[in-house]
Amino acid sequence: MARKIKLFDATKCTGCRACQLACKQWNNLPAKQTENRGSYQNPEKLSPTTWALIRFDEVDSGVNGVKWLFRHEACMHCTDAACVKVCSTGALYKTEYGTVALDSGKCNGCKECVSACPFGIPQYDPSTQKVYKCDMCLSRLDNGLEPACVKACPTGALRFGDEDEIMSAARERVAELDGGGYLYGDKFVGGTGMLYILQEKPTLYSHLPTAPSVPTSVIVWKDWLKPLSLIAPGGVLAAAFLHYLIKGPKVVEESSLDKKGDA
Amino acid sequence: MTNHWNDLANSDCILIMGSNAASNHPISFKYVTMARERGGKLISVDPRFTQTSSKADIYAPLRSGTDIAFLGGMIKYILDHNLIHTSYVQNYTNATYLVNPAFRMPGENNGLFSGLTGNKYDKATWSFQTEADGTARKDLSMKDPNCVYQLLKKHYARYTLETVSRITGTPKDKLEEVYRTYAETGKPGKAGTIMYAMGYTQHTVGTQNIRAMSIIQLLLGNIGVAGGGVNALRGEANVQGSTDHALLFHILPGYLKMPTASQETLAAYNTAFTPTTKEPDSLNWWKNYPKYTASLLRAYYGMGCTLDEAYGYLPKIDGGVNYSWLTIFDKMYKGKIEGFFAWGQNAACSGASSNKTRNALGNLEWMVNVNLFDNETGSFWRAPGTDPSKIKTEVFLLPCASSIEKEGSITNSSRLMQWRYKAVDPPGEAKPDGEIISELYCRIRKLYEKEGGPFAEAITRLSWNYGMPDGNGCIRKLDVHRIAREINGYFLEDRTIDNVTYKKGTLVPSFALLQDDGSTSSGNWLYCNSYTEKGNMAARRNNHDRSGIGLHSDWAWSWPVNRRILYNGASVDPKTGRPWDTKRPVIVWDGSNWVGDVPDGVAPPGNGRKPFIMKPNGLASIFGPGLADGPFPEHYEPFESPLQKNIISPQMINPAIKRWDREGTGTAVDSRATADNNFPIVCTTFRLTEHWQTGLMTRWQPWLAEMQPEVFIEISPELAKIKGIQNGEMVTVKSIRGSLDAVAIVTRRFRPFSIDGKIVHEVGIPWNFGWATTKLRQYAQGDKKPDLFTTGDSANLLTPFIGDANTMIPESKAFMVNITKKGA
Amino acid sequence: MITSEEKVRVFTVYERVVHWYLALTVFLLLITGLGMMYHSFHFVSILFGGMTGIKNVHNYTGIALIPAILMVAGVWWREGLFDFSTDIEWFKKAGGYLWSVDDVPKSGKFNPGQKLYFFVIISFGALMAATGISMWWLPGRSPIGWMYTLHAFGVVVILSFMLIHIYLGTIGVPGSKDIVFSGYVQRRWCLHHCPKWMQRGAAGKAGK
Known part of the structure; x- marks a missing residue:
C-alpha cells in the first residue's frame, strides 16, 4: 500500500483550532482545567490528553509589523522513527500506511520513546503508566477515512493522501508561494509522514527543531550496544567453554597443597 | 450577502474590514483561501492584527470608529484617479441624477447636511430635480455641479490622505496601498468584494459604514458580479432567516413595513409603502407591495375575514417611535415594562452597558427565559454581588430544543435556506421553540375567548393549523412542513394566469403569481418558491455546479426565487448584454433566454431595463436620501472618542442619534x-x-x-x-x-x-x-x-x-x- | 593439628545472605530487563502479569539492588580493596587461569580477579541504579536518552562479568560453590586459593 502522509500548509492555517478539537473528539480525550497565560495557545503543550495542538507564535517584522504564526503540532510520523526504534515492547509500530501507531495495551511506560523523539511528541501519563501520541487516527484510516484533524480543517491547510501526490502538491505550492513558503520534513529522519509548508523560516517557530535527527544515544544503544549485548555475553560463554575444554577446571591437588602447606 | 459564501472564491481582491472572518467565520476562509490560491489579494483593515490579518497580503490598522474616514479616502482616491467603472456608474447608479440645488453638505455646513433640527433631519433638500414629466433630471456626462457624481466628488474632496491618516492613525503609505490595490477591481472583468461583520455595524455610524462600502462597490462596478458584492457575515447561523421573517420591531415578514397607528386602512397602508416611478424603463418591483400584504394577511388570518378586517387585526406601532433593544431596556430599567420573554438570547451579557441590562431585569414583574439551559439572564437575581431578597422579578425557565433536536430550516448569510433534520430528541422537558409558542398561543387564545379583551380577534382569529389539535384544541406537535408550505403560500381559489390554471390548494410556484385580491396566501413573499408542488426546495442536496462559478443552484434554495447573486443584471453591459467578466459570467444571453443564475429582472439585452429592480428608479443609490443621517456617509467621531474635536468638521458625533446620557434622560x-x-x-x-x-x-x-x-x-x-x-x-x-x-x-x-x-x-x-x-x-x-x-x-x-x-x-x-x- | 580435609568457614551467614540477596536481585533484574528489551523474550512478561507488571517488578527490584550493592561493598571493604603492587602482577599473569604460571602472587580471601568483579558489580550496579532511577523518575526529555544507553551498556558489562563469575564459581573451580552455600570449604582448597588469608589466621578465626 502506498504510504499516506499529512500535509500542513501554514500559509493557509488561520489558527481556528478545529483540528485540535477534532482530535480530542475522535480520540475521546478529556479536557483539563486551563488558564490563560497571556496567549491563545491552550493547553500550553502536548499532553497525554492533547495529541494535536496549534502553537501560536508572534514574531516581530519590520518597524511596526508583526507576524502571527500558527503551527499544527502533532506526531511527525518519521520514516526513521526513533520512537519505534527504541520501543522495546513493540507498542509503537509502523503501520501499513507508513504511519507510526501505538498499541496502548503493549505500552509499559518505559518512556524511552519520550526521550528519543526529536520532536517531543510522545507524552507519558504517570497515572496510567503509559505513553500517548497521535496515531494519525489509525481507526479512521482502517475505515478509509482521513484523520479527524484533516476532516475538520476548514481552509484546506491540512491535507492527507498518498505520499507521491502530497509531496508533489507540496512542492508545487512552495514553488507557487515563490519564497513565501518553506518545506519542512522532507530532509531529515528519512522524511516525515507529516510535512509542513511553513509561512516563515523554521527558526521563527517555537519548539520546532531545525535539524531533527534520531538521537546519538539511540544509535549508540540500538545499533552498537544492542548487538554487543548479545555478542559480549555469548563470547564470554564461549570462552568459558573453551577454557574448560583446553585448560580444564582449576582443581586443587591434595599432594601439592599438603606440600606447600607443610613448607 | 449580495453574493454567497462559495462566491468569495471568485474574487480578485477581498477587503475584510469590520470582521475577523478567519476566526469568527472560519468556513468563509475556505473560499477566501481558494481566491488567494488563484492569485486574489486579501486586505485586512482592523484595529488589531487578527488571524485574518495574518493571512492578508496587506494589513492596515485603523483606530476603531474611523471606517468612514478610511473609506471616504478611498472614494476620493478612486474619483481622483478616475478608476471608476464608467459605463456601470452611468447606467446602473444614480450618479447622473441632479440633486436639489438647496442641498448642503457637511463641508459647507458645519459638518451637517442641510435640514437638521434637534436630532432629526428634514430631508426636503435631499431630493432630485425632476423634469416636467416627473422623471428625474439627469446629466449623463456627470459634469453638472449638482449631479450626484460631482457632489460625491466635492463631499469626499475633504478626505485627503493627510486628513484620513490623521483621523484613522493609518500610515499614509498603507492607505495608498490599500486604495490602489482595491481600486484595481474597477477595471471591467475584475471583481472585488467586501466582507464585514459587527465591526462595521456596531457604531453610531454603522449603517453609513456599509453605505460607504456600497458606494465604493458601485463606483468600481463590483455589485452583481461574481466575486463582488457587499457581504455581511452574519453572526449566527440563522440571523438572515430571523431577519427575513421579521424578528424585528419595524418590519413584517419579507421586509414589509410594520403598520403604524395612523394607517387606519389597508389601502392607506399600501399607498404609504408602494412606491411609484415615472422612469420608463424601471421595473419598480415594490409596486407589487399590495400583493404581498394581501398574501401575508391571508396567511395570518385565513379566508374567514376580509383583507380589510385582517389588516385591522394586525398590531400597529406608533409612528416615529422606536421599539428596538436599547429602547426596550431603557424602559425596563425605568420600570415601565412588566413582563419579558428572553427568547433564545442572553441579554445580561449581550446587551450594551450590561449593568443597565442586569438592573433592568430586576424591575420586571416576571421574566420567561426560553433557552437551552440556565444562563446569566435567567439567573440575574443571583449574580455575584446581587442580593436575591431584593429582587421581586419572578423568573420562569422554559427549556427549549437545540437546532439538532428539531426539524426545520435555517437561512444563512448566503440567503440560502437549508432544510435540517432532527438528529436526536430534546432532553427532558425541552421542546422546540415552535411548540412552546404553539402551547402559549393556545392558552392565550383560550383566555381571550373566555375573558375577551382589547383586540381579542387579533389572537382568536389567527389561522393556526400546523398540526392535529389534541382534546383541548391545542396543537402540541407541530408539522414544520405545514409551516414551510404556509410561508411559501397557496392558491386559495382556482386561478388562471397567463393561460395556466392553478387549482385551489396548490402551492404558489413563485411570488410573481401572488395576488392582491386575497386569492393567494404567502407567509413571506420572499420565500414564495421555496416549497412548491415540486417539493421542499430547501431540502435539495444536488451538489453539481452547472454554472462553473460555484452557484450550485440545485443545492437547497436561496431567496429570491433561487437567485444566488443579487443584482446580477448589473453584471452585463447594458447595451450588448455581454458580461463584464467573460471568464466568470453570472448570466449570459443565449439569444432567447438568460442562462446561468436566475436573472435579476433584466429584460433582453439593449432594452434599457435597469437591474436594481427593488429601487423605484431601477438604479443603485450612490446618493441615498433614505437614511436618517445623510445621503452620503460622513465621518463623525464615535460617541466616546479620545479626541477633543472632530478633525474633519466642527460636528463631533453623528447628529441624528438618540441619546440617553444627557441630564434628565438617563443615569x-x-x-x-x-x-x-x-x-x-x-x-x-x-x-x-x-x-x-x-x-x-x-x-x-x-x-x-x-x-x-x-x-x-x-x-x-x-x-x-x-x-x-x-x-x-x-x-x-x-x-x-x-x-x-x-x-x-x-x-x-x-x-x-x-x-x-x-x-x-x-x-x-x-x-x-x-x-x-x-x-x-x-x-x-x-x-x-x-x-x-x-x-x-x-x-x-x-x-x-x-x-x-x-x-x-x-x-x-x-x-x-x-x-x-x-x-x- | 588441622588437616587438609578439615573444613574452613570462608563466608559467614551474613556474607552468604548478602551474596544470594545480590545474586537473586541481579538475576531478577536480568530476566525482567531482558524480558522487556528483546521482543523474543517478551514471553517472560507472562510471569509478571504483562509488560507493565514486568516493568514494575524490574523498577522495584532495582530499588532493592541499592542496599545489596552497599552490603557487598561492605564485605569487600572488610577484606581490603586493591593492593595495587601485587594485584597488578596477578593480573599480568591472569591469576594463572589462562596459561600455566609458576609463580602467581598469593591472594588473600579474594583474589584480584574477584576484587575486580567486586569493583565492576559495585560501580556498574551503582550506574544501573542511577540510570534506572533517572529513567523511571525523571521526565523523559532528550538528555535522559543517554540514561537508556548507559543502562544498556551496564547490562553488557555486568552480564559478561557475571558469566565469568558463574563459570569460575561452579565448574571452572570445583569446590568453590560450597562457599556460598555452606560457607565451608576444605582447608587445602583455601590454602591454595587464599594463602595470605590463611596466613593471617583469619580462617582460623572464621573457623570457630
Missing part, C-alpha cells in the same frame, strides 16, 4: 466619557473562534473552555510598559459605566496609533464570557457545575448605551476605557 449606566483623561484608551470588543456569542452554549463545553478559559484583554507592549503590566497578569479595565477583570495578553498585534500627532492606545476584549460558568459563583444544590470553569464576565459591562442613527445597534466596537494592573 450613570448611560453616561459618556469622551476626551476624558480618566478614560484615555480606545477599547473595542470581539469574538473568539472557540466561543459562541455570549458563550452560553460553548462555555459549558469542556474542550472549548480548555482552549479559551478566560476573558482577556489585548494590549500593546508600549501601553503595557506605561501601565507596568506583564503578559499574563490580571488587569482591571474600567469604563465610566462598569469594570471588568481580565488577563493581559501583551502583544505587538496591537500598535499605538498616531492620531493627529498624538499617541492613542487601543485595547480589545472578547465578549464571550459570563459569570455563570465561573468557579467563584455560588452553586445551589442541584445546580450543574461546568466540567471546566471559565473565568471572567461580559465585556459589555463596559460598552456604552448608545445606538446607530438608523438601526439603533449599540456602539460596542469603539468606546473609552482605562486599565490598571489588578490591585494596583
Whole structure:
C-alpha cells in the first residue's frame, strides 16, 4: 500500500483550532482545567490528553509589523522513527500506511520513546503508566477515512493522501508561494509522514527543531550496544567453554597443597 | 450577502474590514483561501492584527470608529484617479441624477447636511430635480455641479490622505496601498468584494459604514458580479432567516413595513409603502407591495375575514417611535415594562452597558427565559454581588430544543435556506421553540375567548393549523412542513394566469403569481418558491455546479426565487448584454433566454431595463436620501472618542442619534466619557473562534473552555510598559459605566496609533464570557457545575448605551476605557 | 593439628545472605530487563502479569539492588580493596587461569580477579541504579536518552562479568560453590586459593 502522509500548509492555517478539537473528539480525550497565560495557545503543550495542538507564535517584522504564526503540532510520523526504534515492547509500530501507531495495551511506560523523539511528541501519563501520541487516527484510516484533524480543517491547510501526490502538491505550492513558503520534513529522519509548508523560516517557530535527527544515544544503544549485548555475553560463554575444554577446571591437588602447606 | 459564501472564491481582491472572518467565520476562509490560491489579494483593515490579518497580503490598522474616514479616502482616491467603472456608474447608479440645488453638505455646513433640527433631519433638500414629466433630471456626462457624481466628488474632496491618516492613525503609505490595490477591481472583468461583520455595524455610524462600502462597490462596478458584492457575515447561523421573517420591531415578514397607528386602512397602508416611478424603463418591483400584504394577511388570518378586517387585526406601532433593544431596556430599567420573554438570547451579557441590562431585569414583574439551559439572564437575581431578597422579578425557565433536536430550516448569510433534520430528541422537558409558542398561543387564545379583551380577534382569529389539535384544541406537535408550505403560500381559489390554471390548494410556484385580491396566501413573499408542488426546495442536496462559478443552484434554495447573486443584471453591459467578466459570467444571453443564475429582472439585452429592480428608479443609490443621517456617509467621531474635536468638521458625533446620557434622560449606566483623561484608551470588543456569542452554549463545553478559559484583554507592549503590566497578569479595565477583570495578553498585534500627532492606545476584549460558568459563583444544590470553569464576565459591562442613527445597534466596537494592573 | 580435609568457614551467614540477596536481585533484574528489551523474550512478561507488571517488578527490584550493592561493598571493604603492587602482577599473569604460571602472587580471601568483579558489580550496579532511577523518575526529555544507553551498556558489562563469575564459581573451580552455600570449604582448597588469608589466621578465626 502506498504510504499516506499529512500535509500542513501554514500559509493557509488561520489558527481556528478545529483540528485540535477534532482530535480530542475522535480520540475521546478529556479536557483539563486551563488558564490563560497571556496567549491563545491552550493547553500550553502536548499532553497525554492533547495529541494535536496549534502553537501560536508572534514574531516581530519590520518597524511596526508583526507576524502571527500558527503551527499544527502533532506526531511527525518519521520514516526513521526513533520512537519505534527504541520501543522495546513493540507498542509503537509502523503501520501499513507508513504511519507510526501505538498499541496502548503493549505500552509499559518505559518512556524511552519520550526521550528519543526529536520532536517531543510522545507524552507519558504517570497515572496510567503509559505513553500517548497521535496515531494519525489509525481507526479512521482502517475505515478509509482521513484523520479527524484533516476532516475538520476548514481552509484546506491540512491535507492527507498518498505520499507521491502530497509531496508533489507540496512542492508545487512552495514553488507557487515563490519564497513565501518553506518545506519542512522532507530532509531529515528519512522524511516525515507529516510535512509542513511553513509561512516563515523554521527558526521563527517555537519548539520546532531545525535539524531533527534520531538521537546519538539511540544509535549508540540500538545499533552498537544492542548487538554487543548479545555478542559480549555469548563470547564470554564461549570462552568459558573453551577454557574448560583446553585448560580444564582449576582443581586443587591434595599432594601439592599438603606440600606447600607443610613448607 | 449580495453574493454567497462559495462566491468569495471568485474574487480578485477581498477587503475584510469590520470582521475577523478567519476566526469568527472560519468556513468563509475556505473560499477566501481558494481566491488567494488563484492569485486574489486579501486586505485586512482592523484595529488589531487578527488571524485574518495574518493571512492578508496587506494589513492596515485603523483606530476603531474611523471606517468612514478610511473609506471616504478611498472614494476620493478612486474619483481622483478616475478608476471608476464608467459605463456601470452611468447606467446602473444614480450618479447622473441632479440633486436639489438647496442641498448642503457637511463641508459647507458645519459638518451637517442641510435640514437638521434637534436630532432629526428634514430631508426636503435631499431630493432630485425632476423634469416636467416627473422623471428625474439627469446629466449623463456627470459634469453638472449638482449631479450626484460631482457632489460625491466635492463631499469626499475633504478626505485627503493627510486628513484620513490623521483621523484613522493609518500610515499614509498603507492607505495608498490599500486604495490602489482595491481600486484595481474597477477595471471591467475584475471583481472585488467586501466582507464585514459587527465591526462595521456596531457604531453610531454603522449603517453609513456599509453605505460607504456600497458606494465604493458601485463606483468600481463590483455589485452583481461574481466575486463582488457587499457581504455581511452574519453572526449566527440563522440571523438572515430571523431577519427575513421579521424578528424585528419595524418590519413584517419579507421586509414589509410594520403598520403604524395612523394607517387606519389597508389601502392607506399600501399607498404609504408602494412606491411609484415615472422612469420608463424601471421595473419598480415594490409596486407589487399590495400583493404581498394581501398574501401575508391571508396567511395570518385565513379566508374567514376580509383583507380589510385582517389588516385591522394586525398590531400597529406608533409612528416615529422606536421599539428596538436599547429602547426596550431603557424602559425596563425605568420600570415601565412588566413582563419579558428572553427568547433564545442572553441579554445580561449581550446587551450594551450590561449593568443597565442586569438592573433592568430586576424591575420586571416576571421574566420567561426560553433557552437551552440556565444562563446569566435567567439567573440575574443571583449574580455575584446581587442580593436575591431584593429582587421581586419572578423568573420562569422554559427549556427549549437545540437546532439538532428539531426539524426545520435555517437561512444563512448566503440567503440560502437549508432544510435540517432532527438528529436526536430534546432532553427532558425541552421542546422546540415552535411548540412552546404553539402551547402559549393556545392558552392565550383560550383566555381571550373566555375573558375577551382589547383586540381579542387579533389572537382568536389567527389561522393556526400546523398540526392535529389534541382534546383541548391545542396543537402540541407541530408539522414544520405545514409551516414551510404556509410561508411559501397557496392558491386559495382556482386561478388562471397567463393561460395556466392553478387549482385551489396548490402551492404558489413563485411570488410573481401572488395576488392582491386575497386569492393567494404567502407567509413571506420572499420565500414564495421555496416549497412548491415540486417539493421542499430547501431540502435539495444536488451538489453539481452547472454554472462553473460555484452557484450550485440545485443545492437547497436561496431567496429570491433561487437567485444566488443579487443584482446580477448589473453584471452585463447594458447595451450588448455581454458580461463584464467573460471568464466568470453570472448570466449570459443565449439569444432567447438568460442562462446561468436566475436573472435579476433584466429584460433582453439593449432594452434599457435597469437591474436594481427593488429601487423605484431601477438604479443603485450612490446618493441615498433614505437614511436618517445623510445621503452620503460622513465621518463623525464615535460617541466616546479620545479626541477633543472632530478633525474633519466642527460636528463631533453623528447628529441624528438618540441619546440617553444627557441630564434628565438617563443615569450613570448611560453616561459618556469622551476626551476624558480618566478614560484615555480606545477599547473595542470581539469574538473568539472557540466561543459562541455570549458563550452560553460553548462555555459549558469542556474542550472549548480548555482552549479559551478566560476573558482577556489585548494590549500593546508600549501601553503595557506605561501601565507596568506583564503578559499574563490580571488587569482591571474600567469604563465610566462598569469594570471588568481580565488577563493581559501583551502583544505587538496591537500598535499605538498616531492620531493627529498624538499617541492613542487601543485595547480589545472578547465578549464571550459570563459569570455563570465561573468557579467563584455560588452553586445551589442541584445546580450543574461546568466540567471546566471559565473565568471572567461580559465585556459589555463596559460598552456604552448608545445606538446607530438608523438601526439603533449599540456602539460596542469603539468606546473609552482605562486599565490598571489588578490591585494596583 | 588441622588437616587438609578439615573444613574452613570462608563466608559467614551474613556474607552468604548478602551474596544470594545480590545474586537473586541481579538475576531478577536480568530476566525482567531482558524480558522487556528483546521482543523474543517478551514471553517472560507472562510471569509478571504483562509488560507493565514486568516493568514494575524490574523498577522495584532495582530499588532493592541499592542496599545489596552497599552490603557487598561492605564485605569487600572488610577484606581490603586493591593492593595495587601485587594485584597488578596477578593480573599480568591472569591469576594463572589462562596459561600455566609458576609463580602467581598469593591472594588473600579474594583474589584480584574477584576484587575486580567486586569493583565492576559495585560501580556498574551503582550506574544501573542511577540510570534506572533517572529513567523511571525523571521526565523523559532528550538528555535522559543517554540514561537508556548507559543502562544498556551496564547490562553488557555486568552480564559478561557475571558469566565469568558463574563459570569460575561452579565448574571452572570445583569446590568453590560450597562457599556460598555452606560457607565451608576444605582447608587445602583455601590454602591454595587464599594463602595470605590463611596466613593471617583469619580462617582460623572464621573457623570457630
